[in-house]
Amino acid sequence: MGYTAEDENLIKEKWDDLLLSCTKICKNDEDWNFIKRAFFLAKEAHEGVRRRSGEPYLLHPIAVAKIVIEEIGLGVKSVVAALLHDVVEDTEYSVEDMERIFGPKIASMVDGLTKMSGVFNADTSEQAEYFRKVLLTLSDDVRVILIKIADRLHNMRTLGAMPMNKQIKITGETIYLFAPLAYRLGLYSIKSELEDLCMKYRFPQQYAEITQKLQESEASRREFINKFNAPIIASLNRDNINYEISGRVKSVYSIWSKMQRKQIPFEEIYDLFAIRIVFKPLPFPSEKTQCWQIYSTITDIYTPKPDRLRDWISMPKANGYEALHSTVMGPDGVWVEVQIRTQRMEDIAERGFAAHWKYKHATISQDEDEFDKWLKQIRAALNSPTENAVDFLDNFKLSLYTSEIVVFTPKGEARKMPFGATALDFAYDIHSKIGNSAISAKINHKLEPITTQINSGDQIEIITADNARPKPEWLETVTTAKAKQSIKSFLKRERQNNIERGMQMLDEKMKSLNVKLSGRVLRKITPIYDSKNKEELYSKIGAGIVSLDNLDKALKVNSKSKILKFWTLFIPQKKEDETDDAAIPGEIAPAEEAPATEPQFEIAECCKPIPGDKVVGYRDPASGNIIVHKATCDELNRLATQFGRNIVKEEIKWSQHKAMSYLVTTELRGIDRQGILLDLAKVVSADFNINIREVNIHSHDGIFEGNVSLYVKDAESLHAVMDKLRKIKGIESVKRTLS
Numbered sequence: 145m146g147y148t149a150e151d152e153n154l155i156k157e158k159w160d161d162l163l164l165s166c167t168k169i170c171k172n173d174e175d176w177n178f179i180k181r182a183f184f185l186a187k188e189a190h191e192g193v194r195r196r197s198g199e200p201y202l203l204h205p206i207a208v209a210k211i212v213i214e215e216i217g218l219g220v221k222s223v224v225a226a227l228l229h230d231v232v233e234d235t236e237y238s239v240e241d242m243e244r245i246f247g248p249k250i251a252s253m254v255d256g257l258t259k260m261s262g263v264f265n266a267d268t269s270e271q272a273e274y275f276r277k278v279l280l281t282l283s284d285d286v287r288v289i290l291i292k293i294a295d296r297l298h299n300m301r302t303l304g305a306m307p308m309n310k311q312i313k314i315t316g317e318t319i320y321l322f323a324p325l326a327y328r329l330g331l332y333s334i335k336s337e338l339e340d341l342c343m344k345y346r347f348p349q350q351y352a353e354i355t356q357k358l359q360e361s362e363a364s365r366r367e368f369i370n371k372f373n374a375p376i377i378a379s380l381n382r383d384n385i386n387y388e389i390s391g392r393v394k395s396v397y398s399i400w401s402k403m404q405r406k407q408i409p410f411e412e413i414y415d416l417f418a419i420r421i422v423f424k425p426l427p428f429p430s431e432k433t434q435c436w437q438i439y440s441t442i443t444d445i446y447t448p449k450p451d452r453l454r455d456w457i458s459m460p461k462a463n464g465y466e467a468l469h470s471t472v473m474g475p476d477g478v479w480v481e482v483q484i485r486t487q488r489m490e491d492i493a494e495r496g497f498a499a500h501w502k503y504k505h506a507t508i509s510q511d512e513d514e515f516d517k518w519l520k521q522i523r524a525a526l527n528s529p530t531e532n533a534v535d536f537l538d539n540f541k542l543s544l545y546t547s548e549i550v551v552f553t554p555k556g557e558a559r560k561m562p563f564g565a566t567a568l569d570f571a572y573d574i575h576s577k578i579g580n581s582a583i584s585a586k587i588n589h590k591l592e593p594i595t596t597q598i599n600s601g602d603q604i605e606i607i608t609a610d611n612a613r614p615k616p617e618w619l620e621t622v623t624t625a626k627a628k629q630s631i632k633s634f635l636k637r638e639r640q641n642n643i644e645r646g647m648q649m650l651d652e653k654m655k656s657l658n659v660k661l662s663g664r665v666l667r668k669i670t671p672i673y674d675s676k677n678k679e680e681l682y683s684k685i686g687a688g689i690v691s692l693d694n695l696d697k698a699l700k701v702n703s704k705s706k707i708l709k710f711w712t713l714f715i716p717q718k719k720e721d722e723t724d725d726a727a728i729p730g731e732i733a734p735a736e737e738a739p740a741t742e743p744q745f746e747i748a749e750c751c752k753p754i755p756g757d758k759v760v761g762y763r764d765p766a767s768g769n770i771i772v773h774k775a776t777c778d779e780l781n782r783l784a785t786q787f788g789r790n791i792v793k794e795e796i797k798w799s800q801h802k803a804m805s806y807l808v809t810t811e812l813r814g815i816d817r818q819g820i821l822l823d824l825a826k827v828v829s830a831d832f833n834i835n836i837r838e839v840n841i842h843s844h845d846g847i848f849e850g851n852v853s854l855y856v857k858d859a860e861s862l863h864a865v866m867d868k869l870r871k872i873k874g875i876e877s878v879k880r881t882l883s
Contacts (some may be wrong), residue, residue: 146253147192151200151522158206159183165213166223174641175220178246182227186247189235197305204298205229207881211294215334217495222287225253229291232258254652256288257295290329296322297334302339309793312760315342316784316791330463330496330759339397345401347758357410365393372474372496373419379441387438394418407879418481420488428660431486432457435468438484446472449479457489457703459550462560464492471649561598564623568594571606572627579630581608594620613638642686649685653692659699672698745796746770751777761792772796798858807837809853809881815874816848827868828854851881 147155163179170176172315186205193201208804210228210766212218224246231237232254239258243251300318303311319342326335344351369391380387394416425431435457452471460466467485474480485774517704548560561569567580567587571594572579582594586605587605598604614631622628625872654661666678673690675681684690745761751774753759758775762783770792773780784791821841856862863878871879 145201154207155187155200158210162206162210165210166220169213169219169223172672173603178220179227179681182224182246182250186227186231186236189231192454193234194723195302195305197302201230201234205304207298208291208294210266211297212291215297216285216290216294216331218290221253222291223248225257225287226291226294227527229257242338253285253288253291257284257331269371271313278468286329289325293322293326294335297338300338303341303345307793308790308795311345312791313542313784313788315346316781317788318342320781320785326496328463330465330492332465332496333494336395336397340395343397343400350400350597351396351479354399354410358393358399358416359398360417365391368475369417369419375445376419376421376442379445380423380438383441385423385438387421389419389421391417392420407877415481420483420484420485422485425486435484435486439468440622442472442482442484446474446480448472452479452481459558459560461548462860463496465489466492483796503537549597549598551600552603554603554605556603562623565598566594566621566623567596567598567606568618568837569622569624569627570598570604572622572630573624574606576607576626576630578608579627580614580634581610582606583609583612583614585726614830639683642684643679643682644686645687646682646684650682653695657696657699665699667697669698715827746771748773748777748779754808754856754859754862755798756862759796759798760796761796762787763790763792765790770796778809806856806858807853808856809851809867810866811849811851811881812841812869812875812877813847813849814872814876816843816846818847820872820874823872824852824869827867827872829853846870 164185166176166179170179187202190201190205195204205227208229209223212226216222216867226821228242228246228250232239232242234255237252239255242254253803296318299314303314305312309740318338323335323338326332326338340351369545373389373391377389380389394413399410399413399416402408403410408411423434423438425434450469454467454469454470457466457468462791463769466489467483469481469483471481549563549565550558550560552558553574559570559573561573567585567602568582571582571585584594584607585592585596586607587596587598587602592608594606614634616635618631619628619635651661654665659665666681670676670678670681673684675679675684675690681690685692744767746764746769747753748762748771753772753774758778759772760775761770761772762780763769764771773783812824821839824839825836835855836852837855838853839850840852841848843849854862854865856865866878866880869875
């Protein structure tokens with residue numbers, strides 16, 4: 145069935161709009177004909193096909209091609225590949241057809257895009273294998289990744305047509321990988337929009353509230369920006385600088401993230417915007433010198449905050465970003481961030497990789513830049529045969545770090561590391577052998593533990609020993625992908641040896657007790673020795689962590705179910721007129737087969753939700769139980785990325801009928817004064833009839849910090865008591881912790 149006349153008009157309108165954008169990149173008739181041939185083939189291939197929203201499918205590749213031109217800045221070949229990116233996957237056309245019609249380069253790009261959605265390996269996570277295929281294209285043509293990001297951006301812009309479980313999966317993998325990848329490729333605007341769209345679909349109420357508050361405060365914010373900019377404009381005009389000055393508001397997602405991280409309301413977010421100065425430099429002196437001259441002009445007007453100066457011109461970020469950032473004291477005692485950059489730096493900041501490449505090839509430079517180094521690291525990781533897709537995905541995620549520090553080797557060589565890195569990360573960054581044998585470090589000539597966090601400007605020397613070996617707890621300390629990968633590889637080899645040794649030891653011990661080692665016996669003793677499975681038990685025995693001296697007593701212990709239901713969770717029944725299969729309380733109806741028995745719910749240890757928290761279910765493939773996570777949980781995003789099919793389709797609700805209390809710990813900080821503990825107890829016990837389990841407060845230099853553990857019935861009562869605590873005189877912050 146073909147398209148209607150209305151559909152054809154809509155397609156023509158979008159196609160004409162794309163042609164208008166193509167005037168920026170088409171240099172001759174050959175370019176125009178190349179793009180038109182791709183469009184007409186895509187139109188014929190997708191004839192009559194519709195998206196879930198009901199619109200003609202052809203509008204999607206047109207939209208992706210438009211993003212490729214307008215928002216990423218790629219050229220003719222990329223537009224052709226974008227128009228054809230779903231043809232091989234969804235229609236009868238083959239890669240060989242693409243090569244015959246459009247040549248080997250386009251065929252290669254379309255093939256790369258097709259492979260990202262192709263068949264997955266049976267023994268790995270589908271999502272993880274998918275992303276590995278995405279990243280394999282980095283070894284060939286980075287433009288393929290950029291087109292895929294454009295594809296994801298358009299899918300996110302039209303996500304409303306998808307069911308809830310698909311929204312959770314797609315937003316999860318977008319926030320976990322695509323947004324950081326966009327940032328790493330320098331696409332800051334796209335990264336921000338992807339984050340905002342994720343929030344819009346996952347947390348629509350909070351998104352709407354922040355958007356409304358930004359609109360309500362726009363007039364007063366604009367008035368302040370004009371007041372702040374006035375003396376800067378006068379000075380820049382006096383110096384005859386060709387510039388543009390603007391105030392950029394933080395994205396909704398970044399504001400919400402800060403509210404979540406600091407557990408503060410919108411009204412307490414003071415850095416809602418930054419002032420940006422973009423200028424066209426003179427031929428002489430250097431761009432760097434001219435940026436510092438403008439910085440000097442601004443700091444003659446406003447006092448800078450010394451610890452908030454960021455010089456990304458002397459040493460650009462790994463994604464090519466260059467700028468000077470300074471925070472200054474503006475009118476009315478408000479700190480304001482000012483960003484100074486040239487037009488070239490602005491293009492790279494907004495267009496990322498494409499602009500970076502354009503300017504790089506316009507200048508003669510033999511130096512390998514940070515972006516090339518990163519691509520080399522990714523290629524090296526892709527060539528690791530020992531790593532499965534899930535491990536690779538986690539390690540790649542670590543390579544997308546955003547905050548950087550610069551440290552130095554004993555010989556003065558500068559090395560970039562992620563913020564939060566340790567001396568051990570630095571050791572592995574030099575070489576895996578150095579990391580595996582590291583025992584301590586000299587930081588600025590002072591001996592420190594190898595797990596010490598390093599800071600920008602530190603000079604580091606690694607102390608090694610021949611008999612040293614990596615420890616499992618190092619995995620909790622290191623932050624870089626290379627360090628984690630090296631430690632895991634070493635421990636994996638060692639664990640295999642321990643498993644084989646443990647199997648032999650257990651078998652011998654069982655024979656001495658005249659007990660046959662069976663599956664039933666293993667299932668019984670595994671939890672007794674605090675192990676999740678038999679492999680972990682064997683490994684602990686082989687490593688000497690578990691002693692078999694009391695095995696005869698362990699065999700006599702009655703096994704008990706480890707799943708305890710402390711609350712009631714359920715899946716609401718759907719109305720009869722809904723199209724999906726109805727779900728009844730206590731049952732699950734995901735896209736796959738529903739289990740015949742009532743599901744068991746387990747609370748996720750990583751985020752510990754309580755009644756009232758918005759939650760999402762993840763079906764554990766091993767046990768079949770539903771692990772319940774807070775909707776804001778980072779671990780949930782990781783699971784949605786790697787095992788999206790296991791996200792439970794239906795919304796999970798807390799029951800209202802069961803009156804129980806849940807232990808929650810709050811972290812408090814404030815100014816110490818006499819009677820503060822009495823006020824705390826009064827608010828909690830008298831005002832809310834909530835029991836305090838434990839109070840741990842310590843004071844130093846007039847400041848008090850501590851934890852209060854409370855029994856609450858749900859999230860609403862917790863938020864109420866936290867709001868009351870914040871109003872106590874001297875209390876500066878009240879946060880919910882996971883412990």
